[in-house]
Amino acid sequence: xxxxxxxxxxxxxxxxxxxxxxxxxxxxxxxxxxxxxxxxxxxxxxxxxxxxxxxxxxxxxxxxxxxxxxxxxxxxxxxxxxxxxxxxxxxxxxxxxxxxxxxxxxxxxxxxxxxxxxxxxxxxxxxxxxxxxxxxxxxxxxxxxxxxxxxxxxxxxxxxxxxxxxxxxxxxxxxxxxxxxxxxxxxxxxxxxxxxxxxxxxxxxxxxxxxxxxxxxxxxxxxxxxxxxxxxxxxxxxxxxxxxxxxxxxxxxxxxxxxxxxxxxxxxxxxxxxxxxxxxxx
Amino acid sequence: xxxxxxxxxxxxxxxxxxxxxxxxxxxxxxxxxxxxxxxxxxxxxxxxxxxxxxxxxxxxxxxxxxxxxxxxxxxxxxxxxxxxxxxxxxxxxxxxxxxxxxxxxxxxxxxxxxxxxxxxxxxxxxxxxxxxxxxxxxxxxxxxxxxxxxxxxxxxxxxxxxxxxxxxxxxxxxxxxxxxxxxxxxxxxxxxxxxxxxxxxxxxxxxxxxxxxxxxxxxxxxxxxxxxxxxxxxxxxxxxxxxxxxxxxxxxxxxxxxxxxxxxxxxxxxxxxxxxxxxxxxxxxxxxxxxxxxxxxxxxxxxxxxxxxxxx
Numbered sequence: 001x002x003x004x005x006x007x008x009x010x011x012x013x014x015x016x017x018x019x020x021x022x023x024x025x026x027x028x029x030x031x032x033x034x035x036x037x038x039x040x041x042x043x044x045x046x047x048x049x050x051x052x053x054x055x056x057x058x059x060x061x062x063x064x065x066x067x068x069x070x071x072x073x074x075x076x077x078x079x080x081x082x083x084x085x086x087x088x089x090x091x092x093x094x095x096x097x098x099x100x101x102x103x104x105x106x107x108x109x110x111x112x113x114x115x116x117x118x119x120x121x122x123x124x125x126x127x128x129x130x131x132x133x134x135x136x137x138x139x140x141x142x143x144x145x146x147x148x149x150x151x152x153x154x155x156x157x158x159x160x161x162x163x164x165x166x167x168x169x170x171x172x173x174x175x176x177x178x179x180x181x182x183x184x185x186x187x188x189x190x191x192x193x194x195x196x197x198x199x200x201x202x203x204x205x206x207x208x209x210x211x212x213x214x215x216x217x218x219x220x221x222x223x224x225x226x227x228x229x230x231x232x233x234x235x236x237x238x239x240x241x242x243x244x245x246x247x248x249x250x251x252x253x254x255x256x257x258x259x260x261x262x263x264x265x266x267x268x269x270x271x272x273x274x275x276x277x278x279x280x281x282x
Numbered sequence: 283x284x285x286x287x288x289x290x291x292x293x294x295x296x297x298x299x300x301x302x303x304x305x306x307x308x309x310x311x312x313x314x315x316x317x318x319x320x321x322x323x324x325x326x327x328x329x330x331x332x333x334x335x336x337x338x339x340x341x342x343x344x345x346x347x348x349x350x351x352x353x354x355x356x357x358x359x360x361x362x363x364x365x366x367x368x369x370x371x372x373x374x375x376x377x378x379x380x381x382x383x384x385x386x387x388x389x390x391x392x393x394x395x396x397x398x399x400x401x402x403x404x405x406x407x408x409x410x411x412x413x414x415x416x417x418x419x420x421x422x423x424x425x426x427x428x429x430x431x432x433x434x435x436x437x438x439x440x441x442x443x444x445x446x447x448x449x450x451x452x453x454x455x456x457x458x459x460x461x462x463x464x465x466x467x468x469x470x471x472x473x474x475x476x477x478x479x480x481x482x483x484x485x486x487x488x489x490x491x492x493x494x495x496x497x498x499x500x501x502x503x504x505x506x507x508x509x510x511x512x513x514x515x516x517x518x519x520x521x522x523x524x525x526x527x528x529x530x531x532x533x534x535x536x537x538x539x540x541x542x543x544x545x546x547x548x549x550x551x552x553x554x555x556x557x558x559x560x561x562x563x564x565x566x567x568x569x570x571x572x573x574x575x576x577x578x579x580x581x582x583x584x585x586x587x588x589x590x591x592x593x594x
Binding site: 132264 | 320328329331409413414421472550566575
């Protein structure tokens with residue numbers, strides 16, 4: 001290898017790492033500055049620049065205050081209830097729908113697929129104008145079950161992940177089970193459901209993060225902020241008179257993103273693969 | 283003769299109960315049982331609202347109270363009212379942002395798809411913003427852009443003077459760019475992960491063969507990576523067009539649409555829920571949907587005719 005080639009290669013490598021470090025810095029800076037501020041006492045926050053490190057990394061006062069002021073204990077309970085119900089319910093109806101659409105030929109199969117595809121193109125926020133009226137008529141406003149149902153109804157991407165997965169389950173499995181006299185219910189629950197596990201885990205993680213972070217509909221349909229706040233909407237407490245106490249706000253923000261961070265660290269692979277497979281079909 | 287006819291009739295006219303027990307009956311039962319809930323949800327929360335919305339758009343109405351049919355008046359207003367039509371122009375900023383976002387994502391995905399030390403770590407850092415909820419992002423960036431806070435401090439480290447820096451969220455010449463920046467920040471990592479997935483699905487032998495033939499990185503990118511991810515790239519470009527038309531979260535949570543940052547959706551939300559002009563807001567939504575459908579149909583045609591040669 002000639003010297004000029006070596007130099008060229010060195011420059012490319014340097015450039016490569018420089019861009020990675022730079023954009024990682026850009027991605028992390030806003031969050032890290034929040035962490036720094038969250039550990040500062042009121043006095044420190046008033047008197048030091050935001051990028052100066054806090055005196056003590058063990059000053060958890062802001063976190064405790066933010067947690068109590070925003071009623072995050074209650075919010076975590078609500079978010080957990082919503083999460084468990086939405087995931088359970090949408091997994092059951094999603095896998096069942098995918099099973100029927102993939103395994104049965106019947107008039108309307110294509111139509112139903114297209115109806116779901118078309119629904120995924122409608123932008124959610126625009127649709128909330130009439131949905132609000134329907135929620136009002138159904139007496140679903142300020143009801144946790146109502147919010148849970150509307151969250152399940154707007155789930156489309158997961159169905160594509162499941163259908164894709166069904167395509168890879170050998171149909172001879174079904175046939176031999178039919179010969180053995182198994183009913184369709186048995187085939188679905190005993191044979192397909194266990195095989196679908198990786199797809200279910202993937203779409204539950206994606207749906208779970210989405211549900212946990214959802215705030216537009218939560219804000220609109222769970223207006224009783226005292227009893228029905230989710231973690232995302234509980235942060236609204238900091239709009240208004242507390243709006244300039246950023247050490248408190250940052251602590252609240254950090255608390256709210258901890259669960260997502262934990263899920264991310266433990267399930268990185270599933271998140272990436274779920275996103276990729278969802279995007280190709282959807 | 284008589285007996286055999288009787289048997290034939292019996293065979294054709296199975297009782298309902300018998301039919302239910304048969305495989306055909308079971309099939310129909312399973313079909314109904316598995317379809318009914320998702321279809322009801324789809325109807326109640328998507329198709330009925332959709333029809334209602336189209337209907338609303340011809341009325342002058344609030345959520346509660348009398349409704350008056352006004353024909354196309356709401357649609358005329360969408361294009362003549364300054365706040366509605368001006369907001370459509372704002373989406374050009376977001377389109378510009380998505381071009382930056384996609385090129386950045388593609389660049390980083392290409393780097394990361396080759397062997398890189400600590401690649402997973404870098405990927406994780408850049409992807410994580412996608413998992414933060416919108417309200418938290420709002421607070422993070424209000425804090426980030428506040429006068430003399432994070433962004434200003436970092437720029438001062440780089441040698442800028444505070445007096446020369448604008449108010450990032452108030453100054454009308456720059457605030458929309460600041461907001462687009464938050465949206466790029468949030469989504470570039472996610473786009474990058476999608477592109478890495480597409481690049482990885484290209485056969486590894488192709489790279490090895492190219493290496494043996496002495497192709498450099500740029501040639502590999504142009505002749506192997508680009509064709510391999512063309513589909514997902516075009517898909518993302520089109521998604522980003524409808525995404526920029528429906529940009530909502532950054533202005534909604536960071537500036538609340540103040541100082542000329544109200545995008546189409548923010549204006550629509552305000553008209554629908556604060557001013558309660560449900561008819562006008564519905565007309566706005568329908569106009570937006572029509573634009574998005576046009577873009578999507580163009581995309582379908584594009585795939586159909588331009589990628590035909592690729593499939594053959």
